[in-house]
Amino acid sequence: MNREAYEAVIGLEVHTHLLTRSKLFCGCSTTFGAGPNENVCPVCMGMPGVLPVLNRRVVELAIRTGLAAHCAIAPYSIFDRKSYFYPDLPKGYQISQYETPICKGGYIDLLAAENGEPRRIGLTRIHIEEDAGKNIHGENASLVDFNRSGVPLIEIVSEPDLRSAEDAGAYLRQLRAILRYVDASDGKMEEGSFRCDCNVSIRKRGAKEYGVRTEIKNLNSFRFVEDAIEYEVGRQIAIVESGGKVAQETHLWDPARKETRPMRSKEYANDYRYFPEPDLPPLIVPAEMVEMVRASMPELPADRKARYVRELGLTEYEAGVLIADRDVADYFEATLPGLKNRKSAANWVMTEVLRVARDSGKSFVEAVPPAAEVGALLRMVEEQKISLNAAKTAFAAMVKSGKGAQATIAELGLAQVSDESAIAAACDKILAAEPGKVAEYRAGRDKLFGFFVGAVMKAMGGKANPKVINDILRAKLSG
Amino acid sequence: MYGPDMERAECYHLRATAMAQTKITLEQVRHVARLARLEWSSEQEERLRADMDEMLAYVDKLNELDTKDVAPTTQVGEAGMPMRDDEVTNRAAADAMLANAPSRERGYFKVPKIIE
Numbered sequence A: 001m002n003r004e005a006y007e008a009v010i011g012l013e014v015h016t017h018l019l020t021r022s023k024l025f026c027g028c029s030t031t032f033g034a035g036p037n038e039n040v041c042p043v044c045m046g047m048p049g050v051l052p053v054l055n056r057r058v059v060e061l062a063i064r065t066g067l068a069a070h071c072a073i074a075p076y077s078i079f080d081r082k083s084y085f086y087p088d089l090p091k092g093y094q095i096s097q098y099e100t101p102i103c104k105g106g107y108i109d110l111l112a113a114e115n116g117e118p119r120r121i122g123l124t125r126i127h128i129e130e131d132a133g134k135n136i137h138g139e140n141a142s143l144v145d146f147n148r149s150g151v152p153l154i155e156i157v158s159e160p161d162l163r164s165a166e167d168a169g170a171y172l173r174q175l176r177a178i179l180r181y182v183d184a185s186d187g188k189m190e191e192g193s194f195r196c197d198c199n200v201s202i203r204k205r206g207a208k209e210y211g212v213r214t215e216i217k218n219l220n221s222f223r224f225v226e227d228a229i230e231y232e233v234g235r236q237i238a239i240v241e242s243g244g245k246v247a248q249e250t251h252l253w254d255p256a257r258k259e260t261r262p263m264r265s266k267e268y269a270n271d272y273r274y275f276p277e278p279d280l281p282p283l284i285v286p287a288e289m290v291e292m293v294r295a296s297m298p299e300l301p302a303d304r305k306a307r308y309v310r311e312l313g314l315t316e317y318e319a320g321v322l323i324a325d326r327d328v329a330d331y332f333e334a335t336l337p338g339l340k341n342r343k344s345a346a347n348w349v350m351t352e353v354l355r356v357a358r359d360s361g362k363s364f365v366e367a368v369p370p371a372a373e374v375g376a377l378l379r380m381v382e383e384q385k386i387s388l389n390a391a392k393t394a395f396a397a398m399v400k401s402g403k404g405a406q407a408t409i410a411e412l413g414l415a416q417v418s419d420e421s422a423i424a425a426a427c428d429k430i431l432a433a434e435p436g437k438v439a440e441y442r443a444g445r446d447k448l449f450g451f452f453v454g455a456v457m458k459a460m461g462g463k464a465n466p467k468v469i470n471d472i473l474r475a476k477l478s479g
Numbered sequence B: 001m002y003g004p005d006m007e008r009a010e011c012y013h014l015r016a017t018a019m020a021q022t023k024i025t026l027e028q029v030r031h032v033a034r035l036a037r038l039e040w041s042s043e044q045e046e047r048l049r050a051d052m053d054e055m056l057a058y059v060d061k062l063n064e065l066d067t068k069d070v071a072p073t074t075q076v077g078e079a080g081m082p083m084r085d086d087e088v089t090n091r092a093a094a095d096a097m098l099a100n101a102p103s104r105e106r107g108y109f110k111v112p113k114i115i116e
Helices: A056-068 A165-181 A222-241 A287-295 A301-312 A316-323 A326-335 A342-360 A371-382 A388-401 A405-412 A420-433 A435-442 A448-459 A466-478 B003-021 B026-035 B042-063 B094-098
Strands: A006-017 A080-083 A093-096 A107-110 A119-130 A134-137 A141-145 A152-158 A194-204 A214-219 A250-254 A259-262 B108-112
Touching: A006 A165, A006 A222, A056 A119, A056 A152, A056 A165, A056 A287, A093 A119, A107 A165, A119 A165, A165 A194, A165 A222, A165 A301, A165 A326, A194 A222, A214 A222, A222 A250, A222 A259, A301 A316, A301 A326, A301 A342, A316 A326, A316 A342, A326 A342, A326 A371, A342 A371, A342 A388, A371 A388, A371 A405, A388 A405, A420 A435, A420 A448, A420 A466, A435 A448, A435 A466, A448 A466, B026 B042
Parallel strands: A214 A250
Antiparallel strands: A006 A152, A006 A194, A080 A093, A107 A119, A119 A152, A134 A141, A141 B108, A194 A214, A250 A259
């Protein structure tokens, strides 16, 4: 199979829950994990005679996301009904936006990897819609929980600008970072608040036209998205190479068997009969509202990265690692007060702290000691109160015990001795005990210097400041 | 148009062709009936076909008007969208909401098995 002769053409549709307290059109709570059907009311249950009332915060968060992704914010948009029958959709239609999304166009820049080229991925649209309930399939019946019914979503639709599984992964990570920076979404794929469908086709490298695409659903982790695209591209190339034609169909990703398989045609042969929602007037977004939202925008990942390089002297790579997750970037900044060496703080967060977070299996914030304590630890290194090795030992202990930096250093006796008289006394003792080696050194065996340093360090239980030992020994031996 | 919006475009196209023909076929009546999960006898199907035809003929009459310079209007009235603050105002009331359910189990609505 000549894989190199083809390129993949991929577009992604991301659905993400917005971080609101209440639902899109009613005052029910959006809390995840409540008991079944606790957060429902006649509006989100689709009872006769009810009217939806739009949540202002949803509009603000959609605009925020749109501004962060360089979209045009529509001054006038309408809501539409998308009709289909399914037990998790009590009204028999979903309120969505069809012909007039609130955000149009825009793009997301993928931050360049160490040596990579920056890439710009176009967006088609972002629109507001409501989520459906949740079905649990049993042996003889299905159970329905409507807590999720009416929870606000935005759907972010990309242009078919992605060319590989890695591209798709990078785009999703960057999009999720942006959503988290602007407080629009928590981006939790495992709780279903960040979901992705992929449209995949292939074409001969250099060709202009797109091939027939398939849509892949049921992708609830970044890994699944990448694996599914990789598999699907290979499948389509194999079909075309053997003279066949790719069928336009919807596939489900089966993570256990690591393959996509087509859904039966009945399951997606829908005719949604969109029409304007008669219960909701047009949504007018005045320029002042857009400006108000713009004024409240937090710093975005790309800006933060540039600031780290410009003001803190970090490399592009270091800045890129730190800003990828807002929690990590905020943490890094919280370690900085009182520190001179920003680079050492960056290194510490990138290695020690991120390793602890990765190994713990918990969320970053839950896994790591408070940033102020790590800052205190790094200040002690900077002031030569402890060695770098002692800091690592203390950090590991802090992760386990949850105690502060000062207490841990005291408890483990890790404080470094910089007291010159104590170190000088230890030096005198060693030199007095080794008159032969002192004579050899003075006769020109420079290598013996290391032996003296080691002996003094050993005598002081490894806690002496090596720089002070060096200075004192040099002075004494040359005298 | 390619990509995620294609499904929408196709749906829109279907609607547009249906309008232009103004001749509703029995096929289309059955398609809509299937979408609405309704079953009709063949006499009923024919009556619905004739009714829908008449309705679309009326729309054709409206199409004679030149609306080239008129913006699509979905609603009259200039009040704009009333919006609410993002506050939780509903209390948990699972029992009340489930009271009319034909079948329930452990706080869930119970429905015939959905075949995936």
